[in-house]
Amino acid sequence: MLRNRFMVFIFLLLLITAYSVEGLCLAESTExxxxxxxxxxxxxxxxxxxSVIEGEKAGGDVAGLVKDLNGALEYVSASKNFxxxxxxxxxxxxxxxxxxxxxxxxxxAAVLKSWATSQGEIQFRDNLILSSLLAIAIVLIGxxxxxxxxxxxxxxxxxxxxxxxxxxxx
Amino acid sequence: xxxxxxHLTFILICTVLIVAAFIPVVSAFLPRNEEPFFALAVLGxxxxxxxxxxxxxxxxxxxxxxxxxxxxxxxxGKSQYVSIRVKILNSTIMTPxxxxxxxxxxxxxxxxxxxxxxxxxxxxxxNWILQNVTKFDNSTTINSLLINGERLQSNIRARxxxxxxxxxxxxxxxxxxxxxxxxxxxxxxxxxxxxxxxFNVTSTx
Numbered sequence: 418m419l420r421n422r423f424m425v426f427i428f429l430l431l432l433i434t435a436y437s438v439e440g441l442c443l444a445e446s447t448e449x450x451x452x453x454x455x456x457x458x459x460x461x462x463x464x465x466x467x468s469v470i471e472g473e474k475a476g477g478d479v480a481g482l483v484k485d486l487n488g489a490l491e492y493v494s495a496s497k498n499f500x501x502x503x504x505x506x507x508x509x510x511x512x513x514x515x516x517x518x519x520x521x522x523x524x525x526a527a528v529l530k531s532w533a534t535s536q537g538e539i540q541f542r543d544n545l546i547l548s549s550l551l552a553i554a555i556v557l558i559g560x561x562x563x564x565x566x567x568x569x570x571x572x573x574x575x576x577x578x579x580x581x582x583x584x585x586x587x
Numbered sequence: 588x589x590x591x592x593x594h595l596t597f598i599l600i601c602t603v604l605i606v607a608a609f610i611p612v613v614s615a616f617l618p619r620n621e622e623p624f625f626a627l628a629v630l631g632x633x634x635x636x637x638x639x640x641x642x643x644x645x646x647x648x649x650x651x652x653x654x655x656x657x658x659x660x661x662x663x664g665k666s667q668y669v670s671i672r673v674k675i676l677n678s679t680i681m682t683p684x685x686x687x688x689x690x691x692x693x694x695x696x697x698x699x700x701x702x703x704x705x706x707x708x709x710x711x712x713x714n715w716i717l718q719n720v721t722k723f724d725n726s727t728t729i730n731s732l733l734i735n736g737e738r739l740q741s742n743i744r745a746r747x748x749x750x751x752x753x754x755x756x757x758x759x760x761x762x763x764x765x766x767x768x769x770x771x772x773x774x775x776x777x778x779x780x781x782x783x784x785x786f787n788v789t790s791t792x
Binding site for chain 2: 463470473480490541544555556
């Protein structure tokens with residue numbers, strides 16, 4: 418009887434110890450997870466920013482994407498504050514939100530870059546065509562204008578009568 | 588004017604018009620000659636360069652809220668990812684070096700990150716309160732302060748509470764190093780922006 422009670426006591430002791438150790442391990446891993454989530458969020462944010470810059474360089478309007486990225490930055494900032502306050506779950510959650518936004522911005526920025534590049538090419542082609550047409554029109558109008566002017570000028574010259582002026586004796 | 592003179596005039600006018608017609612095409616290849624820069628300023632409670640201290644007294648009491656604004660303008664030719672690092676210094680800690688663009692060695696107390704569009708101005712409210720200040724002999728130590736509601740630790744001390752300063756450094760994300768760096772490149776020259784505001788501290792409320 419006593420032996421059974423002792424075995425139950427040992428079992429409960431082991432159970433409580435195991436639970437405590439598990440709890441500690443969970444708390445530690447949550448802090449690590451939160452730190453890791455913040456690092457990943459910052460990495461995603463940096464990549465998204467580079468994608469936004471490429472989209473902007475291609476001529477795209479990135480105002481909306483920058484606004485979203487600033488939202489992601491606020492989540493990262495909040496996440497760091499939670500980490501300092503040992504609120505690891507909240508820290509991890511905010512970091513993951515920031516990462517989600519950043520990844521979404523990176524995808525949108527890639528699409529924007531592709532669209533802006535093709536738009537830029539179309540605009541360049543249109544400008545080239547319009548400028549060429551304008552140049553041809555200038556040459557044609559110039560030629561036509563020159564010949565009209567030349568004819569007018571020559572007719573006027575031909576219609577002129579030479580005038581002889583005699584010097585008066587002094 | 589002779590006919591030859593008129594002929595030359597016509598050719599010149601046509602050439603000028605043809606060159607003008609190609610300006611939209613050529614402009615796509617023209618380099619930007621503007622100098623890139625950031626502007627950083629710390630403004631007083633009205634958003635102007637005045638009224639930095641409550642009651643115009645530069646000796647700040649514990650628990651007194653100070654209202655400033657951090658002003659940044661991006662003229663770098665593209666969107667920029669920036670960070671403002673706020674550091675508390677006394678009169679002996681080295682400030683950032685504007686020539687070599689080296690940041691202050693003091694630890695960052697508070698950091699604000701933001702992505703600014705080209706030509707965008709951003710004004711950020713910076714409200715701070717000295718929360719815990721201790722005085723021992725002639726030395727006054729700032730132990731903690733609240734910046735925009737966030738409690739931050741510090742251990743900066745100054746003799747008799749004189750000549751503390753808050754330094755604001757502008758750090759910019761550099762894609763090549765994948766990190767924030769103090770300052771930026773303006774052509775081949777390094778440029779940087781930082782600001783400081785001096786204040787004294789009294790441990791009385």
